Amino acid sequence: MPTLAAEPQSPHVKVAILGAGFGGLGLAIQLTRRGERDFMIFEKAGRIGGTWRDNTYPGSGCDVPSHLYSYSFEPNPGWTRKFSLQAEILAYLETLVGKYRLAPHLHLNEAVEQARFDEVAGLWRIRTAKGREITADALVGAWGQLNRPAYAAIPGRESFRGVQFHSAEWDHGADLAGKRIAVIGNGASAVQFVPQLQKVAGRLTVFQRSANYIVPRQDGPYSERARAMLKTLPILLGMNRALIYWTLEMRWSAFKQGTKAAQKFTRQALDYMESQVADPELRRKLTPDYPIGCKRVLVSDDYYQALVQPNVSVEDTPIAAIEPEGLRTADGRLHPADVIVWGTGFETTSMLGSAEIVGQGGLSLRQAWAEAPQAYLGITVAGFPNLFLLYGPNTNLGHNSIIYMLERQIDYVLQGLDASRRAGAALSVRQEVMDAFNRRLQEEIKSTAWAGSCSSWYKTADGRITNNWSSSTRAYRRATARFRMEDYAPVPARAEAQVPQREAA
Ligand SMILES: Cc1cc2nc3c(=O)[nH]c(=O)nc-3n(C[C@H](O)[C@H](O)[C@H](O)COP(=O)(O)OP(=O)(O)OC[C@H]3O[C@@H](n4cnc5c(N)ncnc54)[C@H](O)[C@@H]3O)c2cc1C
Numbered sequence: 001m002p003t004l005a006a007e008p009q010s011p012h013v014k015v016a017i018l019g020a021g022f023g024g025l026g027l028a029i030q031l032t033r034r035g036e037r038d039f040m041i042f043e044k045a046g047r048i049g050g051t052w053r054d055n056t057y058p059g060s061g062c063d064v065p066s067h068l069y070s071y072s073f074e075p076n077p078g079w080t081r082k083f084s085l086q087a088e089i090l091a092y093l094e095t096l097v098g099k100y101r102l103a104p105h106l107h108l109n110e111a112v113e114q115a116r117f118d119e120v121a122g123l124w125r126i127r128t129a130k131g132r133e134i135t136a137d138a139l140v141g142a143w144g145q146l147n148r149p150a151y152a153a154i155p156g157r158e159s160f161r162g163v164q165f166h167s168a169e170w171d172h173g174a175d176l177a178g179k180r181i182a183v184i185g186n187g188a189s190a191v192q193f194v195p196q197l198q199k200v201a202g203r204l205t206v207f208q209r210s211a212n213y214i215v216p217r218q219d220g221p222y223s224e225r226a227r228a229m230l231k232t233l234p235i236l237l238g239m240n241r242a243l244i245y246w247t248l249e250m251r252w253s254a255f256k257q258g259t260k261a262a263q264k265f266t267r268q269a270l271d272y273m274e275s276q277v278a279d280p281e282l283r284r285k286l287t288p289d290y291p292i293g294c295k296r297v298l299v300s301d302d303y304y305q306a307l308v309q310p311n312v313s314v315e316d317t318p319i320a321a322i323e324p325e326g327l328r329t330a331d332g333r334l335h336p337a338d339v340i341v342w343g344t345g346f347e348t349t350s351m352l353g354s355a356e357i358v359g360q361g362g363l364s365l366r367q368a369w370a371e372a373p374q375a376y377l378g379i380t381v382a383g384f385p386n387l388f389l390l391y392g393p394n395t396n397l398g399h400n401s402i403i404y405m406l407e408r409q410i411d412y413v414l415q416g417l418d419a420s421r422r423a424g425a426a427l428s429v430r431q432e433v434m435d436a437f438n439r440r441l442q443e444e445i446k447s448t449a450w451a452g453s454c455s456s457w458y459k460t461a462d463g464r465i466t467n468n469w470s471s472s473t474r475a476y477r478r479a480t481a482r483f484r485m486e487d488y489a490p491v492p493a494r495a496e497a498q499v500p501q502r503e504a505a
């Protein structure tokens with residue numbers, strides 16, 4: 001890598017990682033395993049964990065079995081249940097921070113505000129909320145797709161006199177016992193917390209805009225014996241992970257429009273709903289009017305069971321306004337409420353985090369992505385040398401584990417860092433390579449369930465799918481297996497200078 005000019009007070013690292021969720025921490029662990037310790041992780045919050053720090057709502061947990069929703073290089077025989085809850089997943093990540101001695105690299109409560117590629121020096125200049133400037137050979141953006149809470153654009157939110165909060169900012173101090181609770185939204189978060197709210201609410205109304213397909217979760221605890229076996233027989237642990245992976249991967253064909261697998265999957269979901277809900281009117285409300293997979297297919301053992309309880313109702317008349325006393329639906333009825341829980345998801349399609357990222361020629365990522373976010377393999381962006389994204393554009397899934405995708409990206413980034421060092425220059429993906437990749441991706445994605453007739457957090461208002469990968473995870477593995485130097489152009493530094501100071505990690 002170039003030896004470059006930096007202010008004496010600017011610490012310099014080889015890799016600056018933005019975000020300490022599964023993505024950023026996974027890369028930090030893999031760097032450490034290679035003996036590389038010259039990196040810093042910036043995290044805007046006071047604790048690591050990303051998704052698993054923020055989503056503390058009752059019932060929060062993964063919907064991909066834990067033995068696959070964890071790093072393959074750090075299997076955990078001790079998962080206490082098939083689908084672990086938030087606290088156990090967060091504890092898993094915190095244990096790894098200890099095991100790999102990542103604490104000295106972690107800069108908590110230090111949001112990256114701006115990162116600018118310095119074309120003269122050929123490195124990234126990073127400014128944090130603490131007013132520090134750090135330089136780095138490479139910048140890894142691991143700011144996640146699902147951590148900017150979104151509120152539905154319903155007028156009158158501020159006028160509500162009761163308690164209200166978003167599912168990702170749960171108010172654990174709120175007294176919910178016996179209260180009239182209104183839940184807005186019925187996505188993956190809501191199906192987890194609604195059954196918990198049902199147990200304490202006086203009256204619970206779920207305001208549903210569109211129905212979702214739900215399949216049984218079949219969750220349950222692992223016995224002591226099962227855990228002991230997985231611990232003593234690593235081969236069994238590996239086989240178990242592979243079995244889960246392939247079972248989910250086989251579902252990919254159900255996410256292609258018009259396939260037999262999609263028909264079968266649809267029937268399975270509707271049969272499940274009908275087995276749990278007897279009331280024809282409620283069945284009508286809960287029957288989706290779009291192809292399966294178009295929105296995330298939800299997994300739950302207790303959502304329908306909660307909806308049929310006497311203290312619960314599902315309201316599918318659109319909400320017209322929030323008023324001081326409750327929610328007014330478009331038919332003029334007022335639904336009085338003491339508490340509103342916004343299960344309305346996240347701002348997702350811009351893919352931009354809170355940091356301003358500025359590449360060559362002063363072009364910001366915001367400007368580059370004004371029409372739509374796009375990257376090569378979801379990882380690199382033309383005009384942004386040595387910027388690597390984790391869980392970037394078009395890398396989300398509907399059928400398998402995001403950790404699998406993150407691991408493919410991490411492996412690719414490590415290869416990219418090596419290639420950059422060998423080239424002695426930052427590397428920028430060639431524009432024509434990125435464009436051709438995205439043309440193919442957008443063509444392929446037309447035949448997937450996501451392109452069906454529904455709105456979802458996967459696509460923009462004009463229908464472009466910005467979040468999801470267009471194919472199987474095996475195809476993603478093949479696409480990312482090798483860092484092809486021919487896809488990249490070196491961007492050498494324009495200035496010779498002294499080696500920048502390094503921060504003791
Ligand atoms: C409730 C919930 C459940 C989920 N369950 C599953 C599941 O079962 N299976 C699955 O595959 N996926 C699931 N997901 C998707 C999940 O987001 C990913 O699996 C994964 O956790 C993403 O990790 P990440 O590191 O990319 O992002 P995040 O976990 O979002 O972490 C990003 C981090 O970057 C930090 N950050 C952002 N901007 C800045 C900045 N400017 N400066 C410094 N730090 C910054 C954030 O504070 C955050 O800590 C779930 C998502 C949610 C919301």
Ligand SMILES: NC(=O)c1ccc[n+]([C@@H]2O[C@H](COP(=O)([O-])OP(=O)(O)OC[C@H]3O[C@@H](n4cnc5c(N)ncnc54)[C@H](OP(=O)(O)O)[C@@H]3O)[C@@H](O)[C@H]2O)c1
Pocket residue numbers: 061062063064146152153154167184185186187188189190192207208209210295296319343344345346455456457
């Ligand atoms: N492991 C898990 O089980 C788990 C748990 C939580 C989250 N996640 C991940 O995070 C993603 C986001 O989940 P999420 O549930 O937080 O968000 P989401 O899936 O985006 O759901 C948001 C919900 O709010 C509804 N909504 C928005 N505006 C509304 C309005 N004006 N009136 C009524 N309803 C409105 C949406 O309805 P429409 O459908 O009509 O838009 C939708 O039901 C998931 O897809 C998944 O990838 C996973």
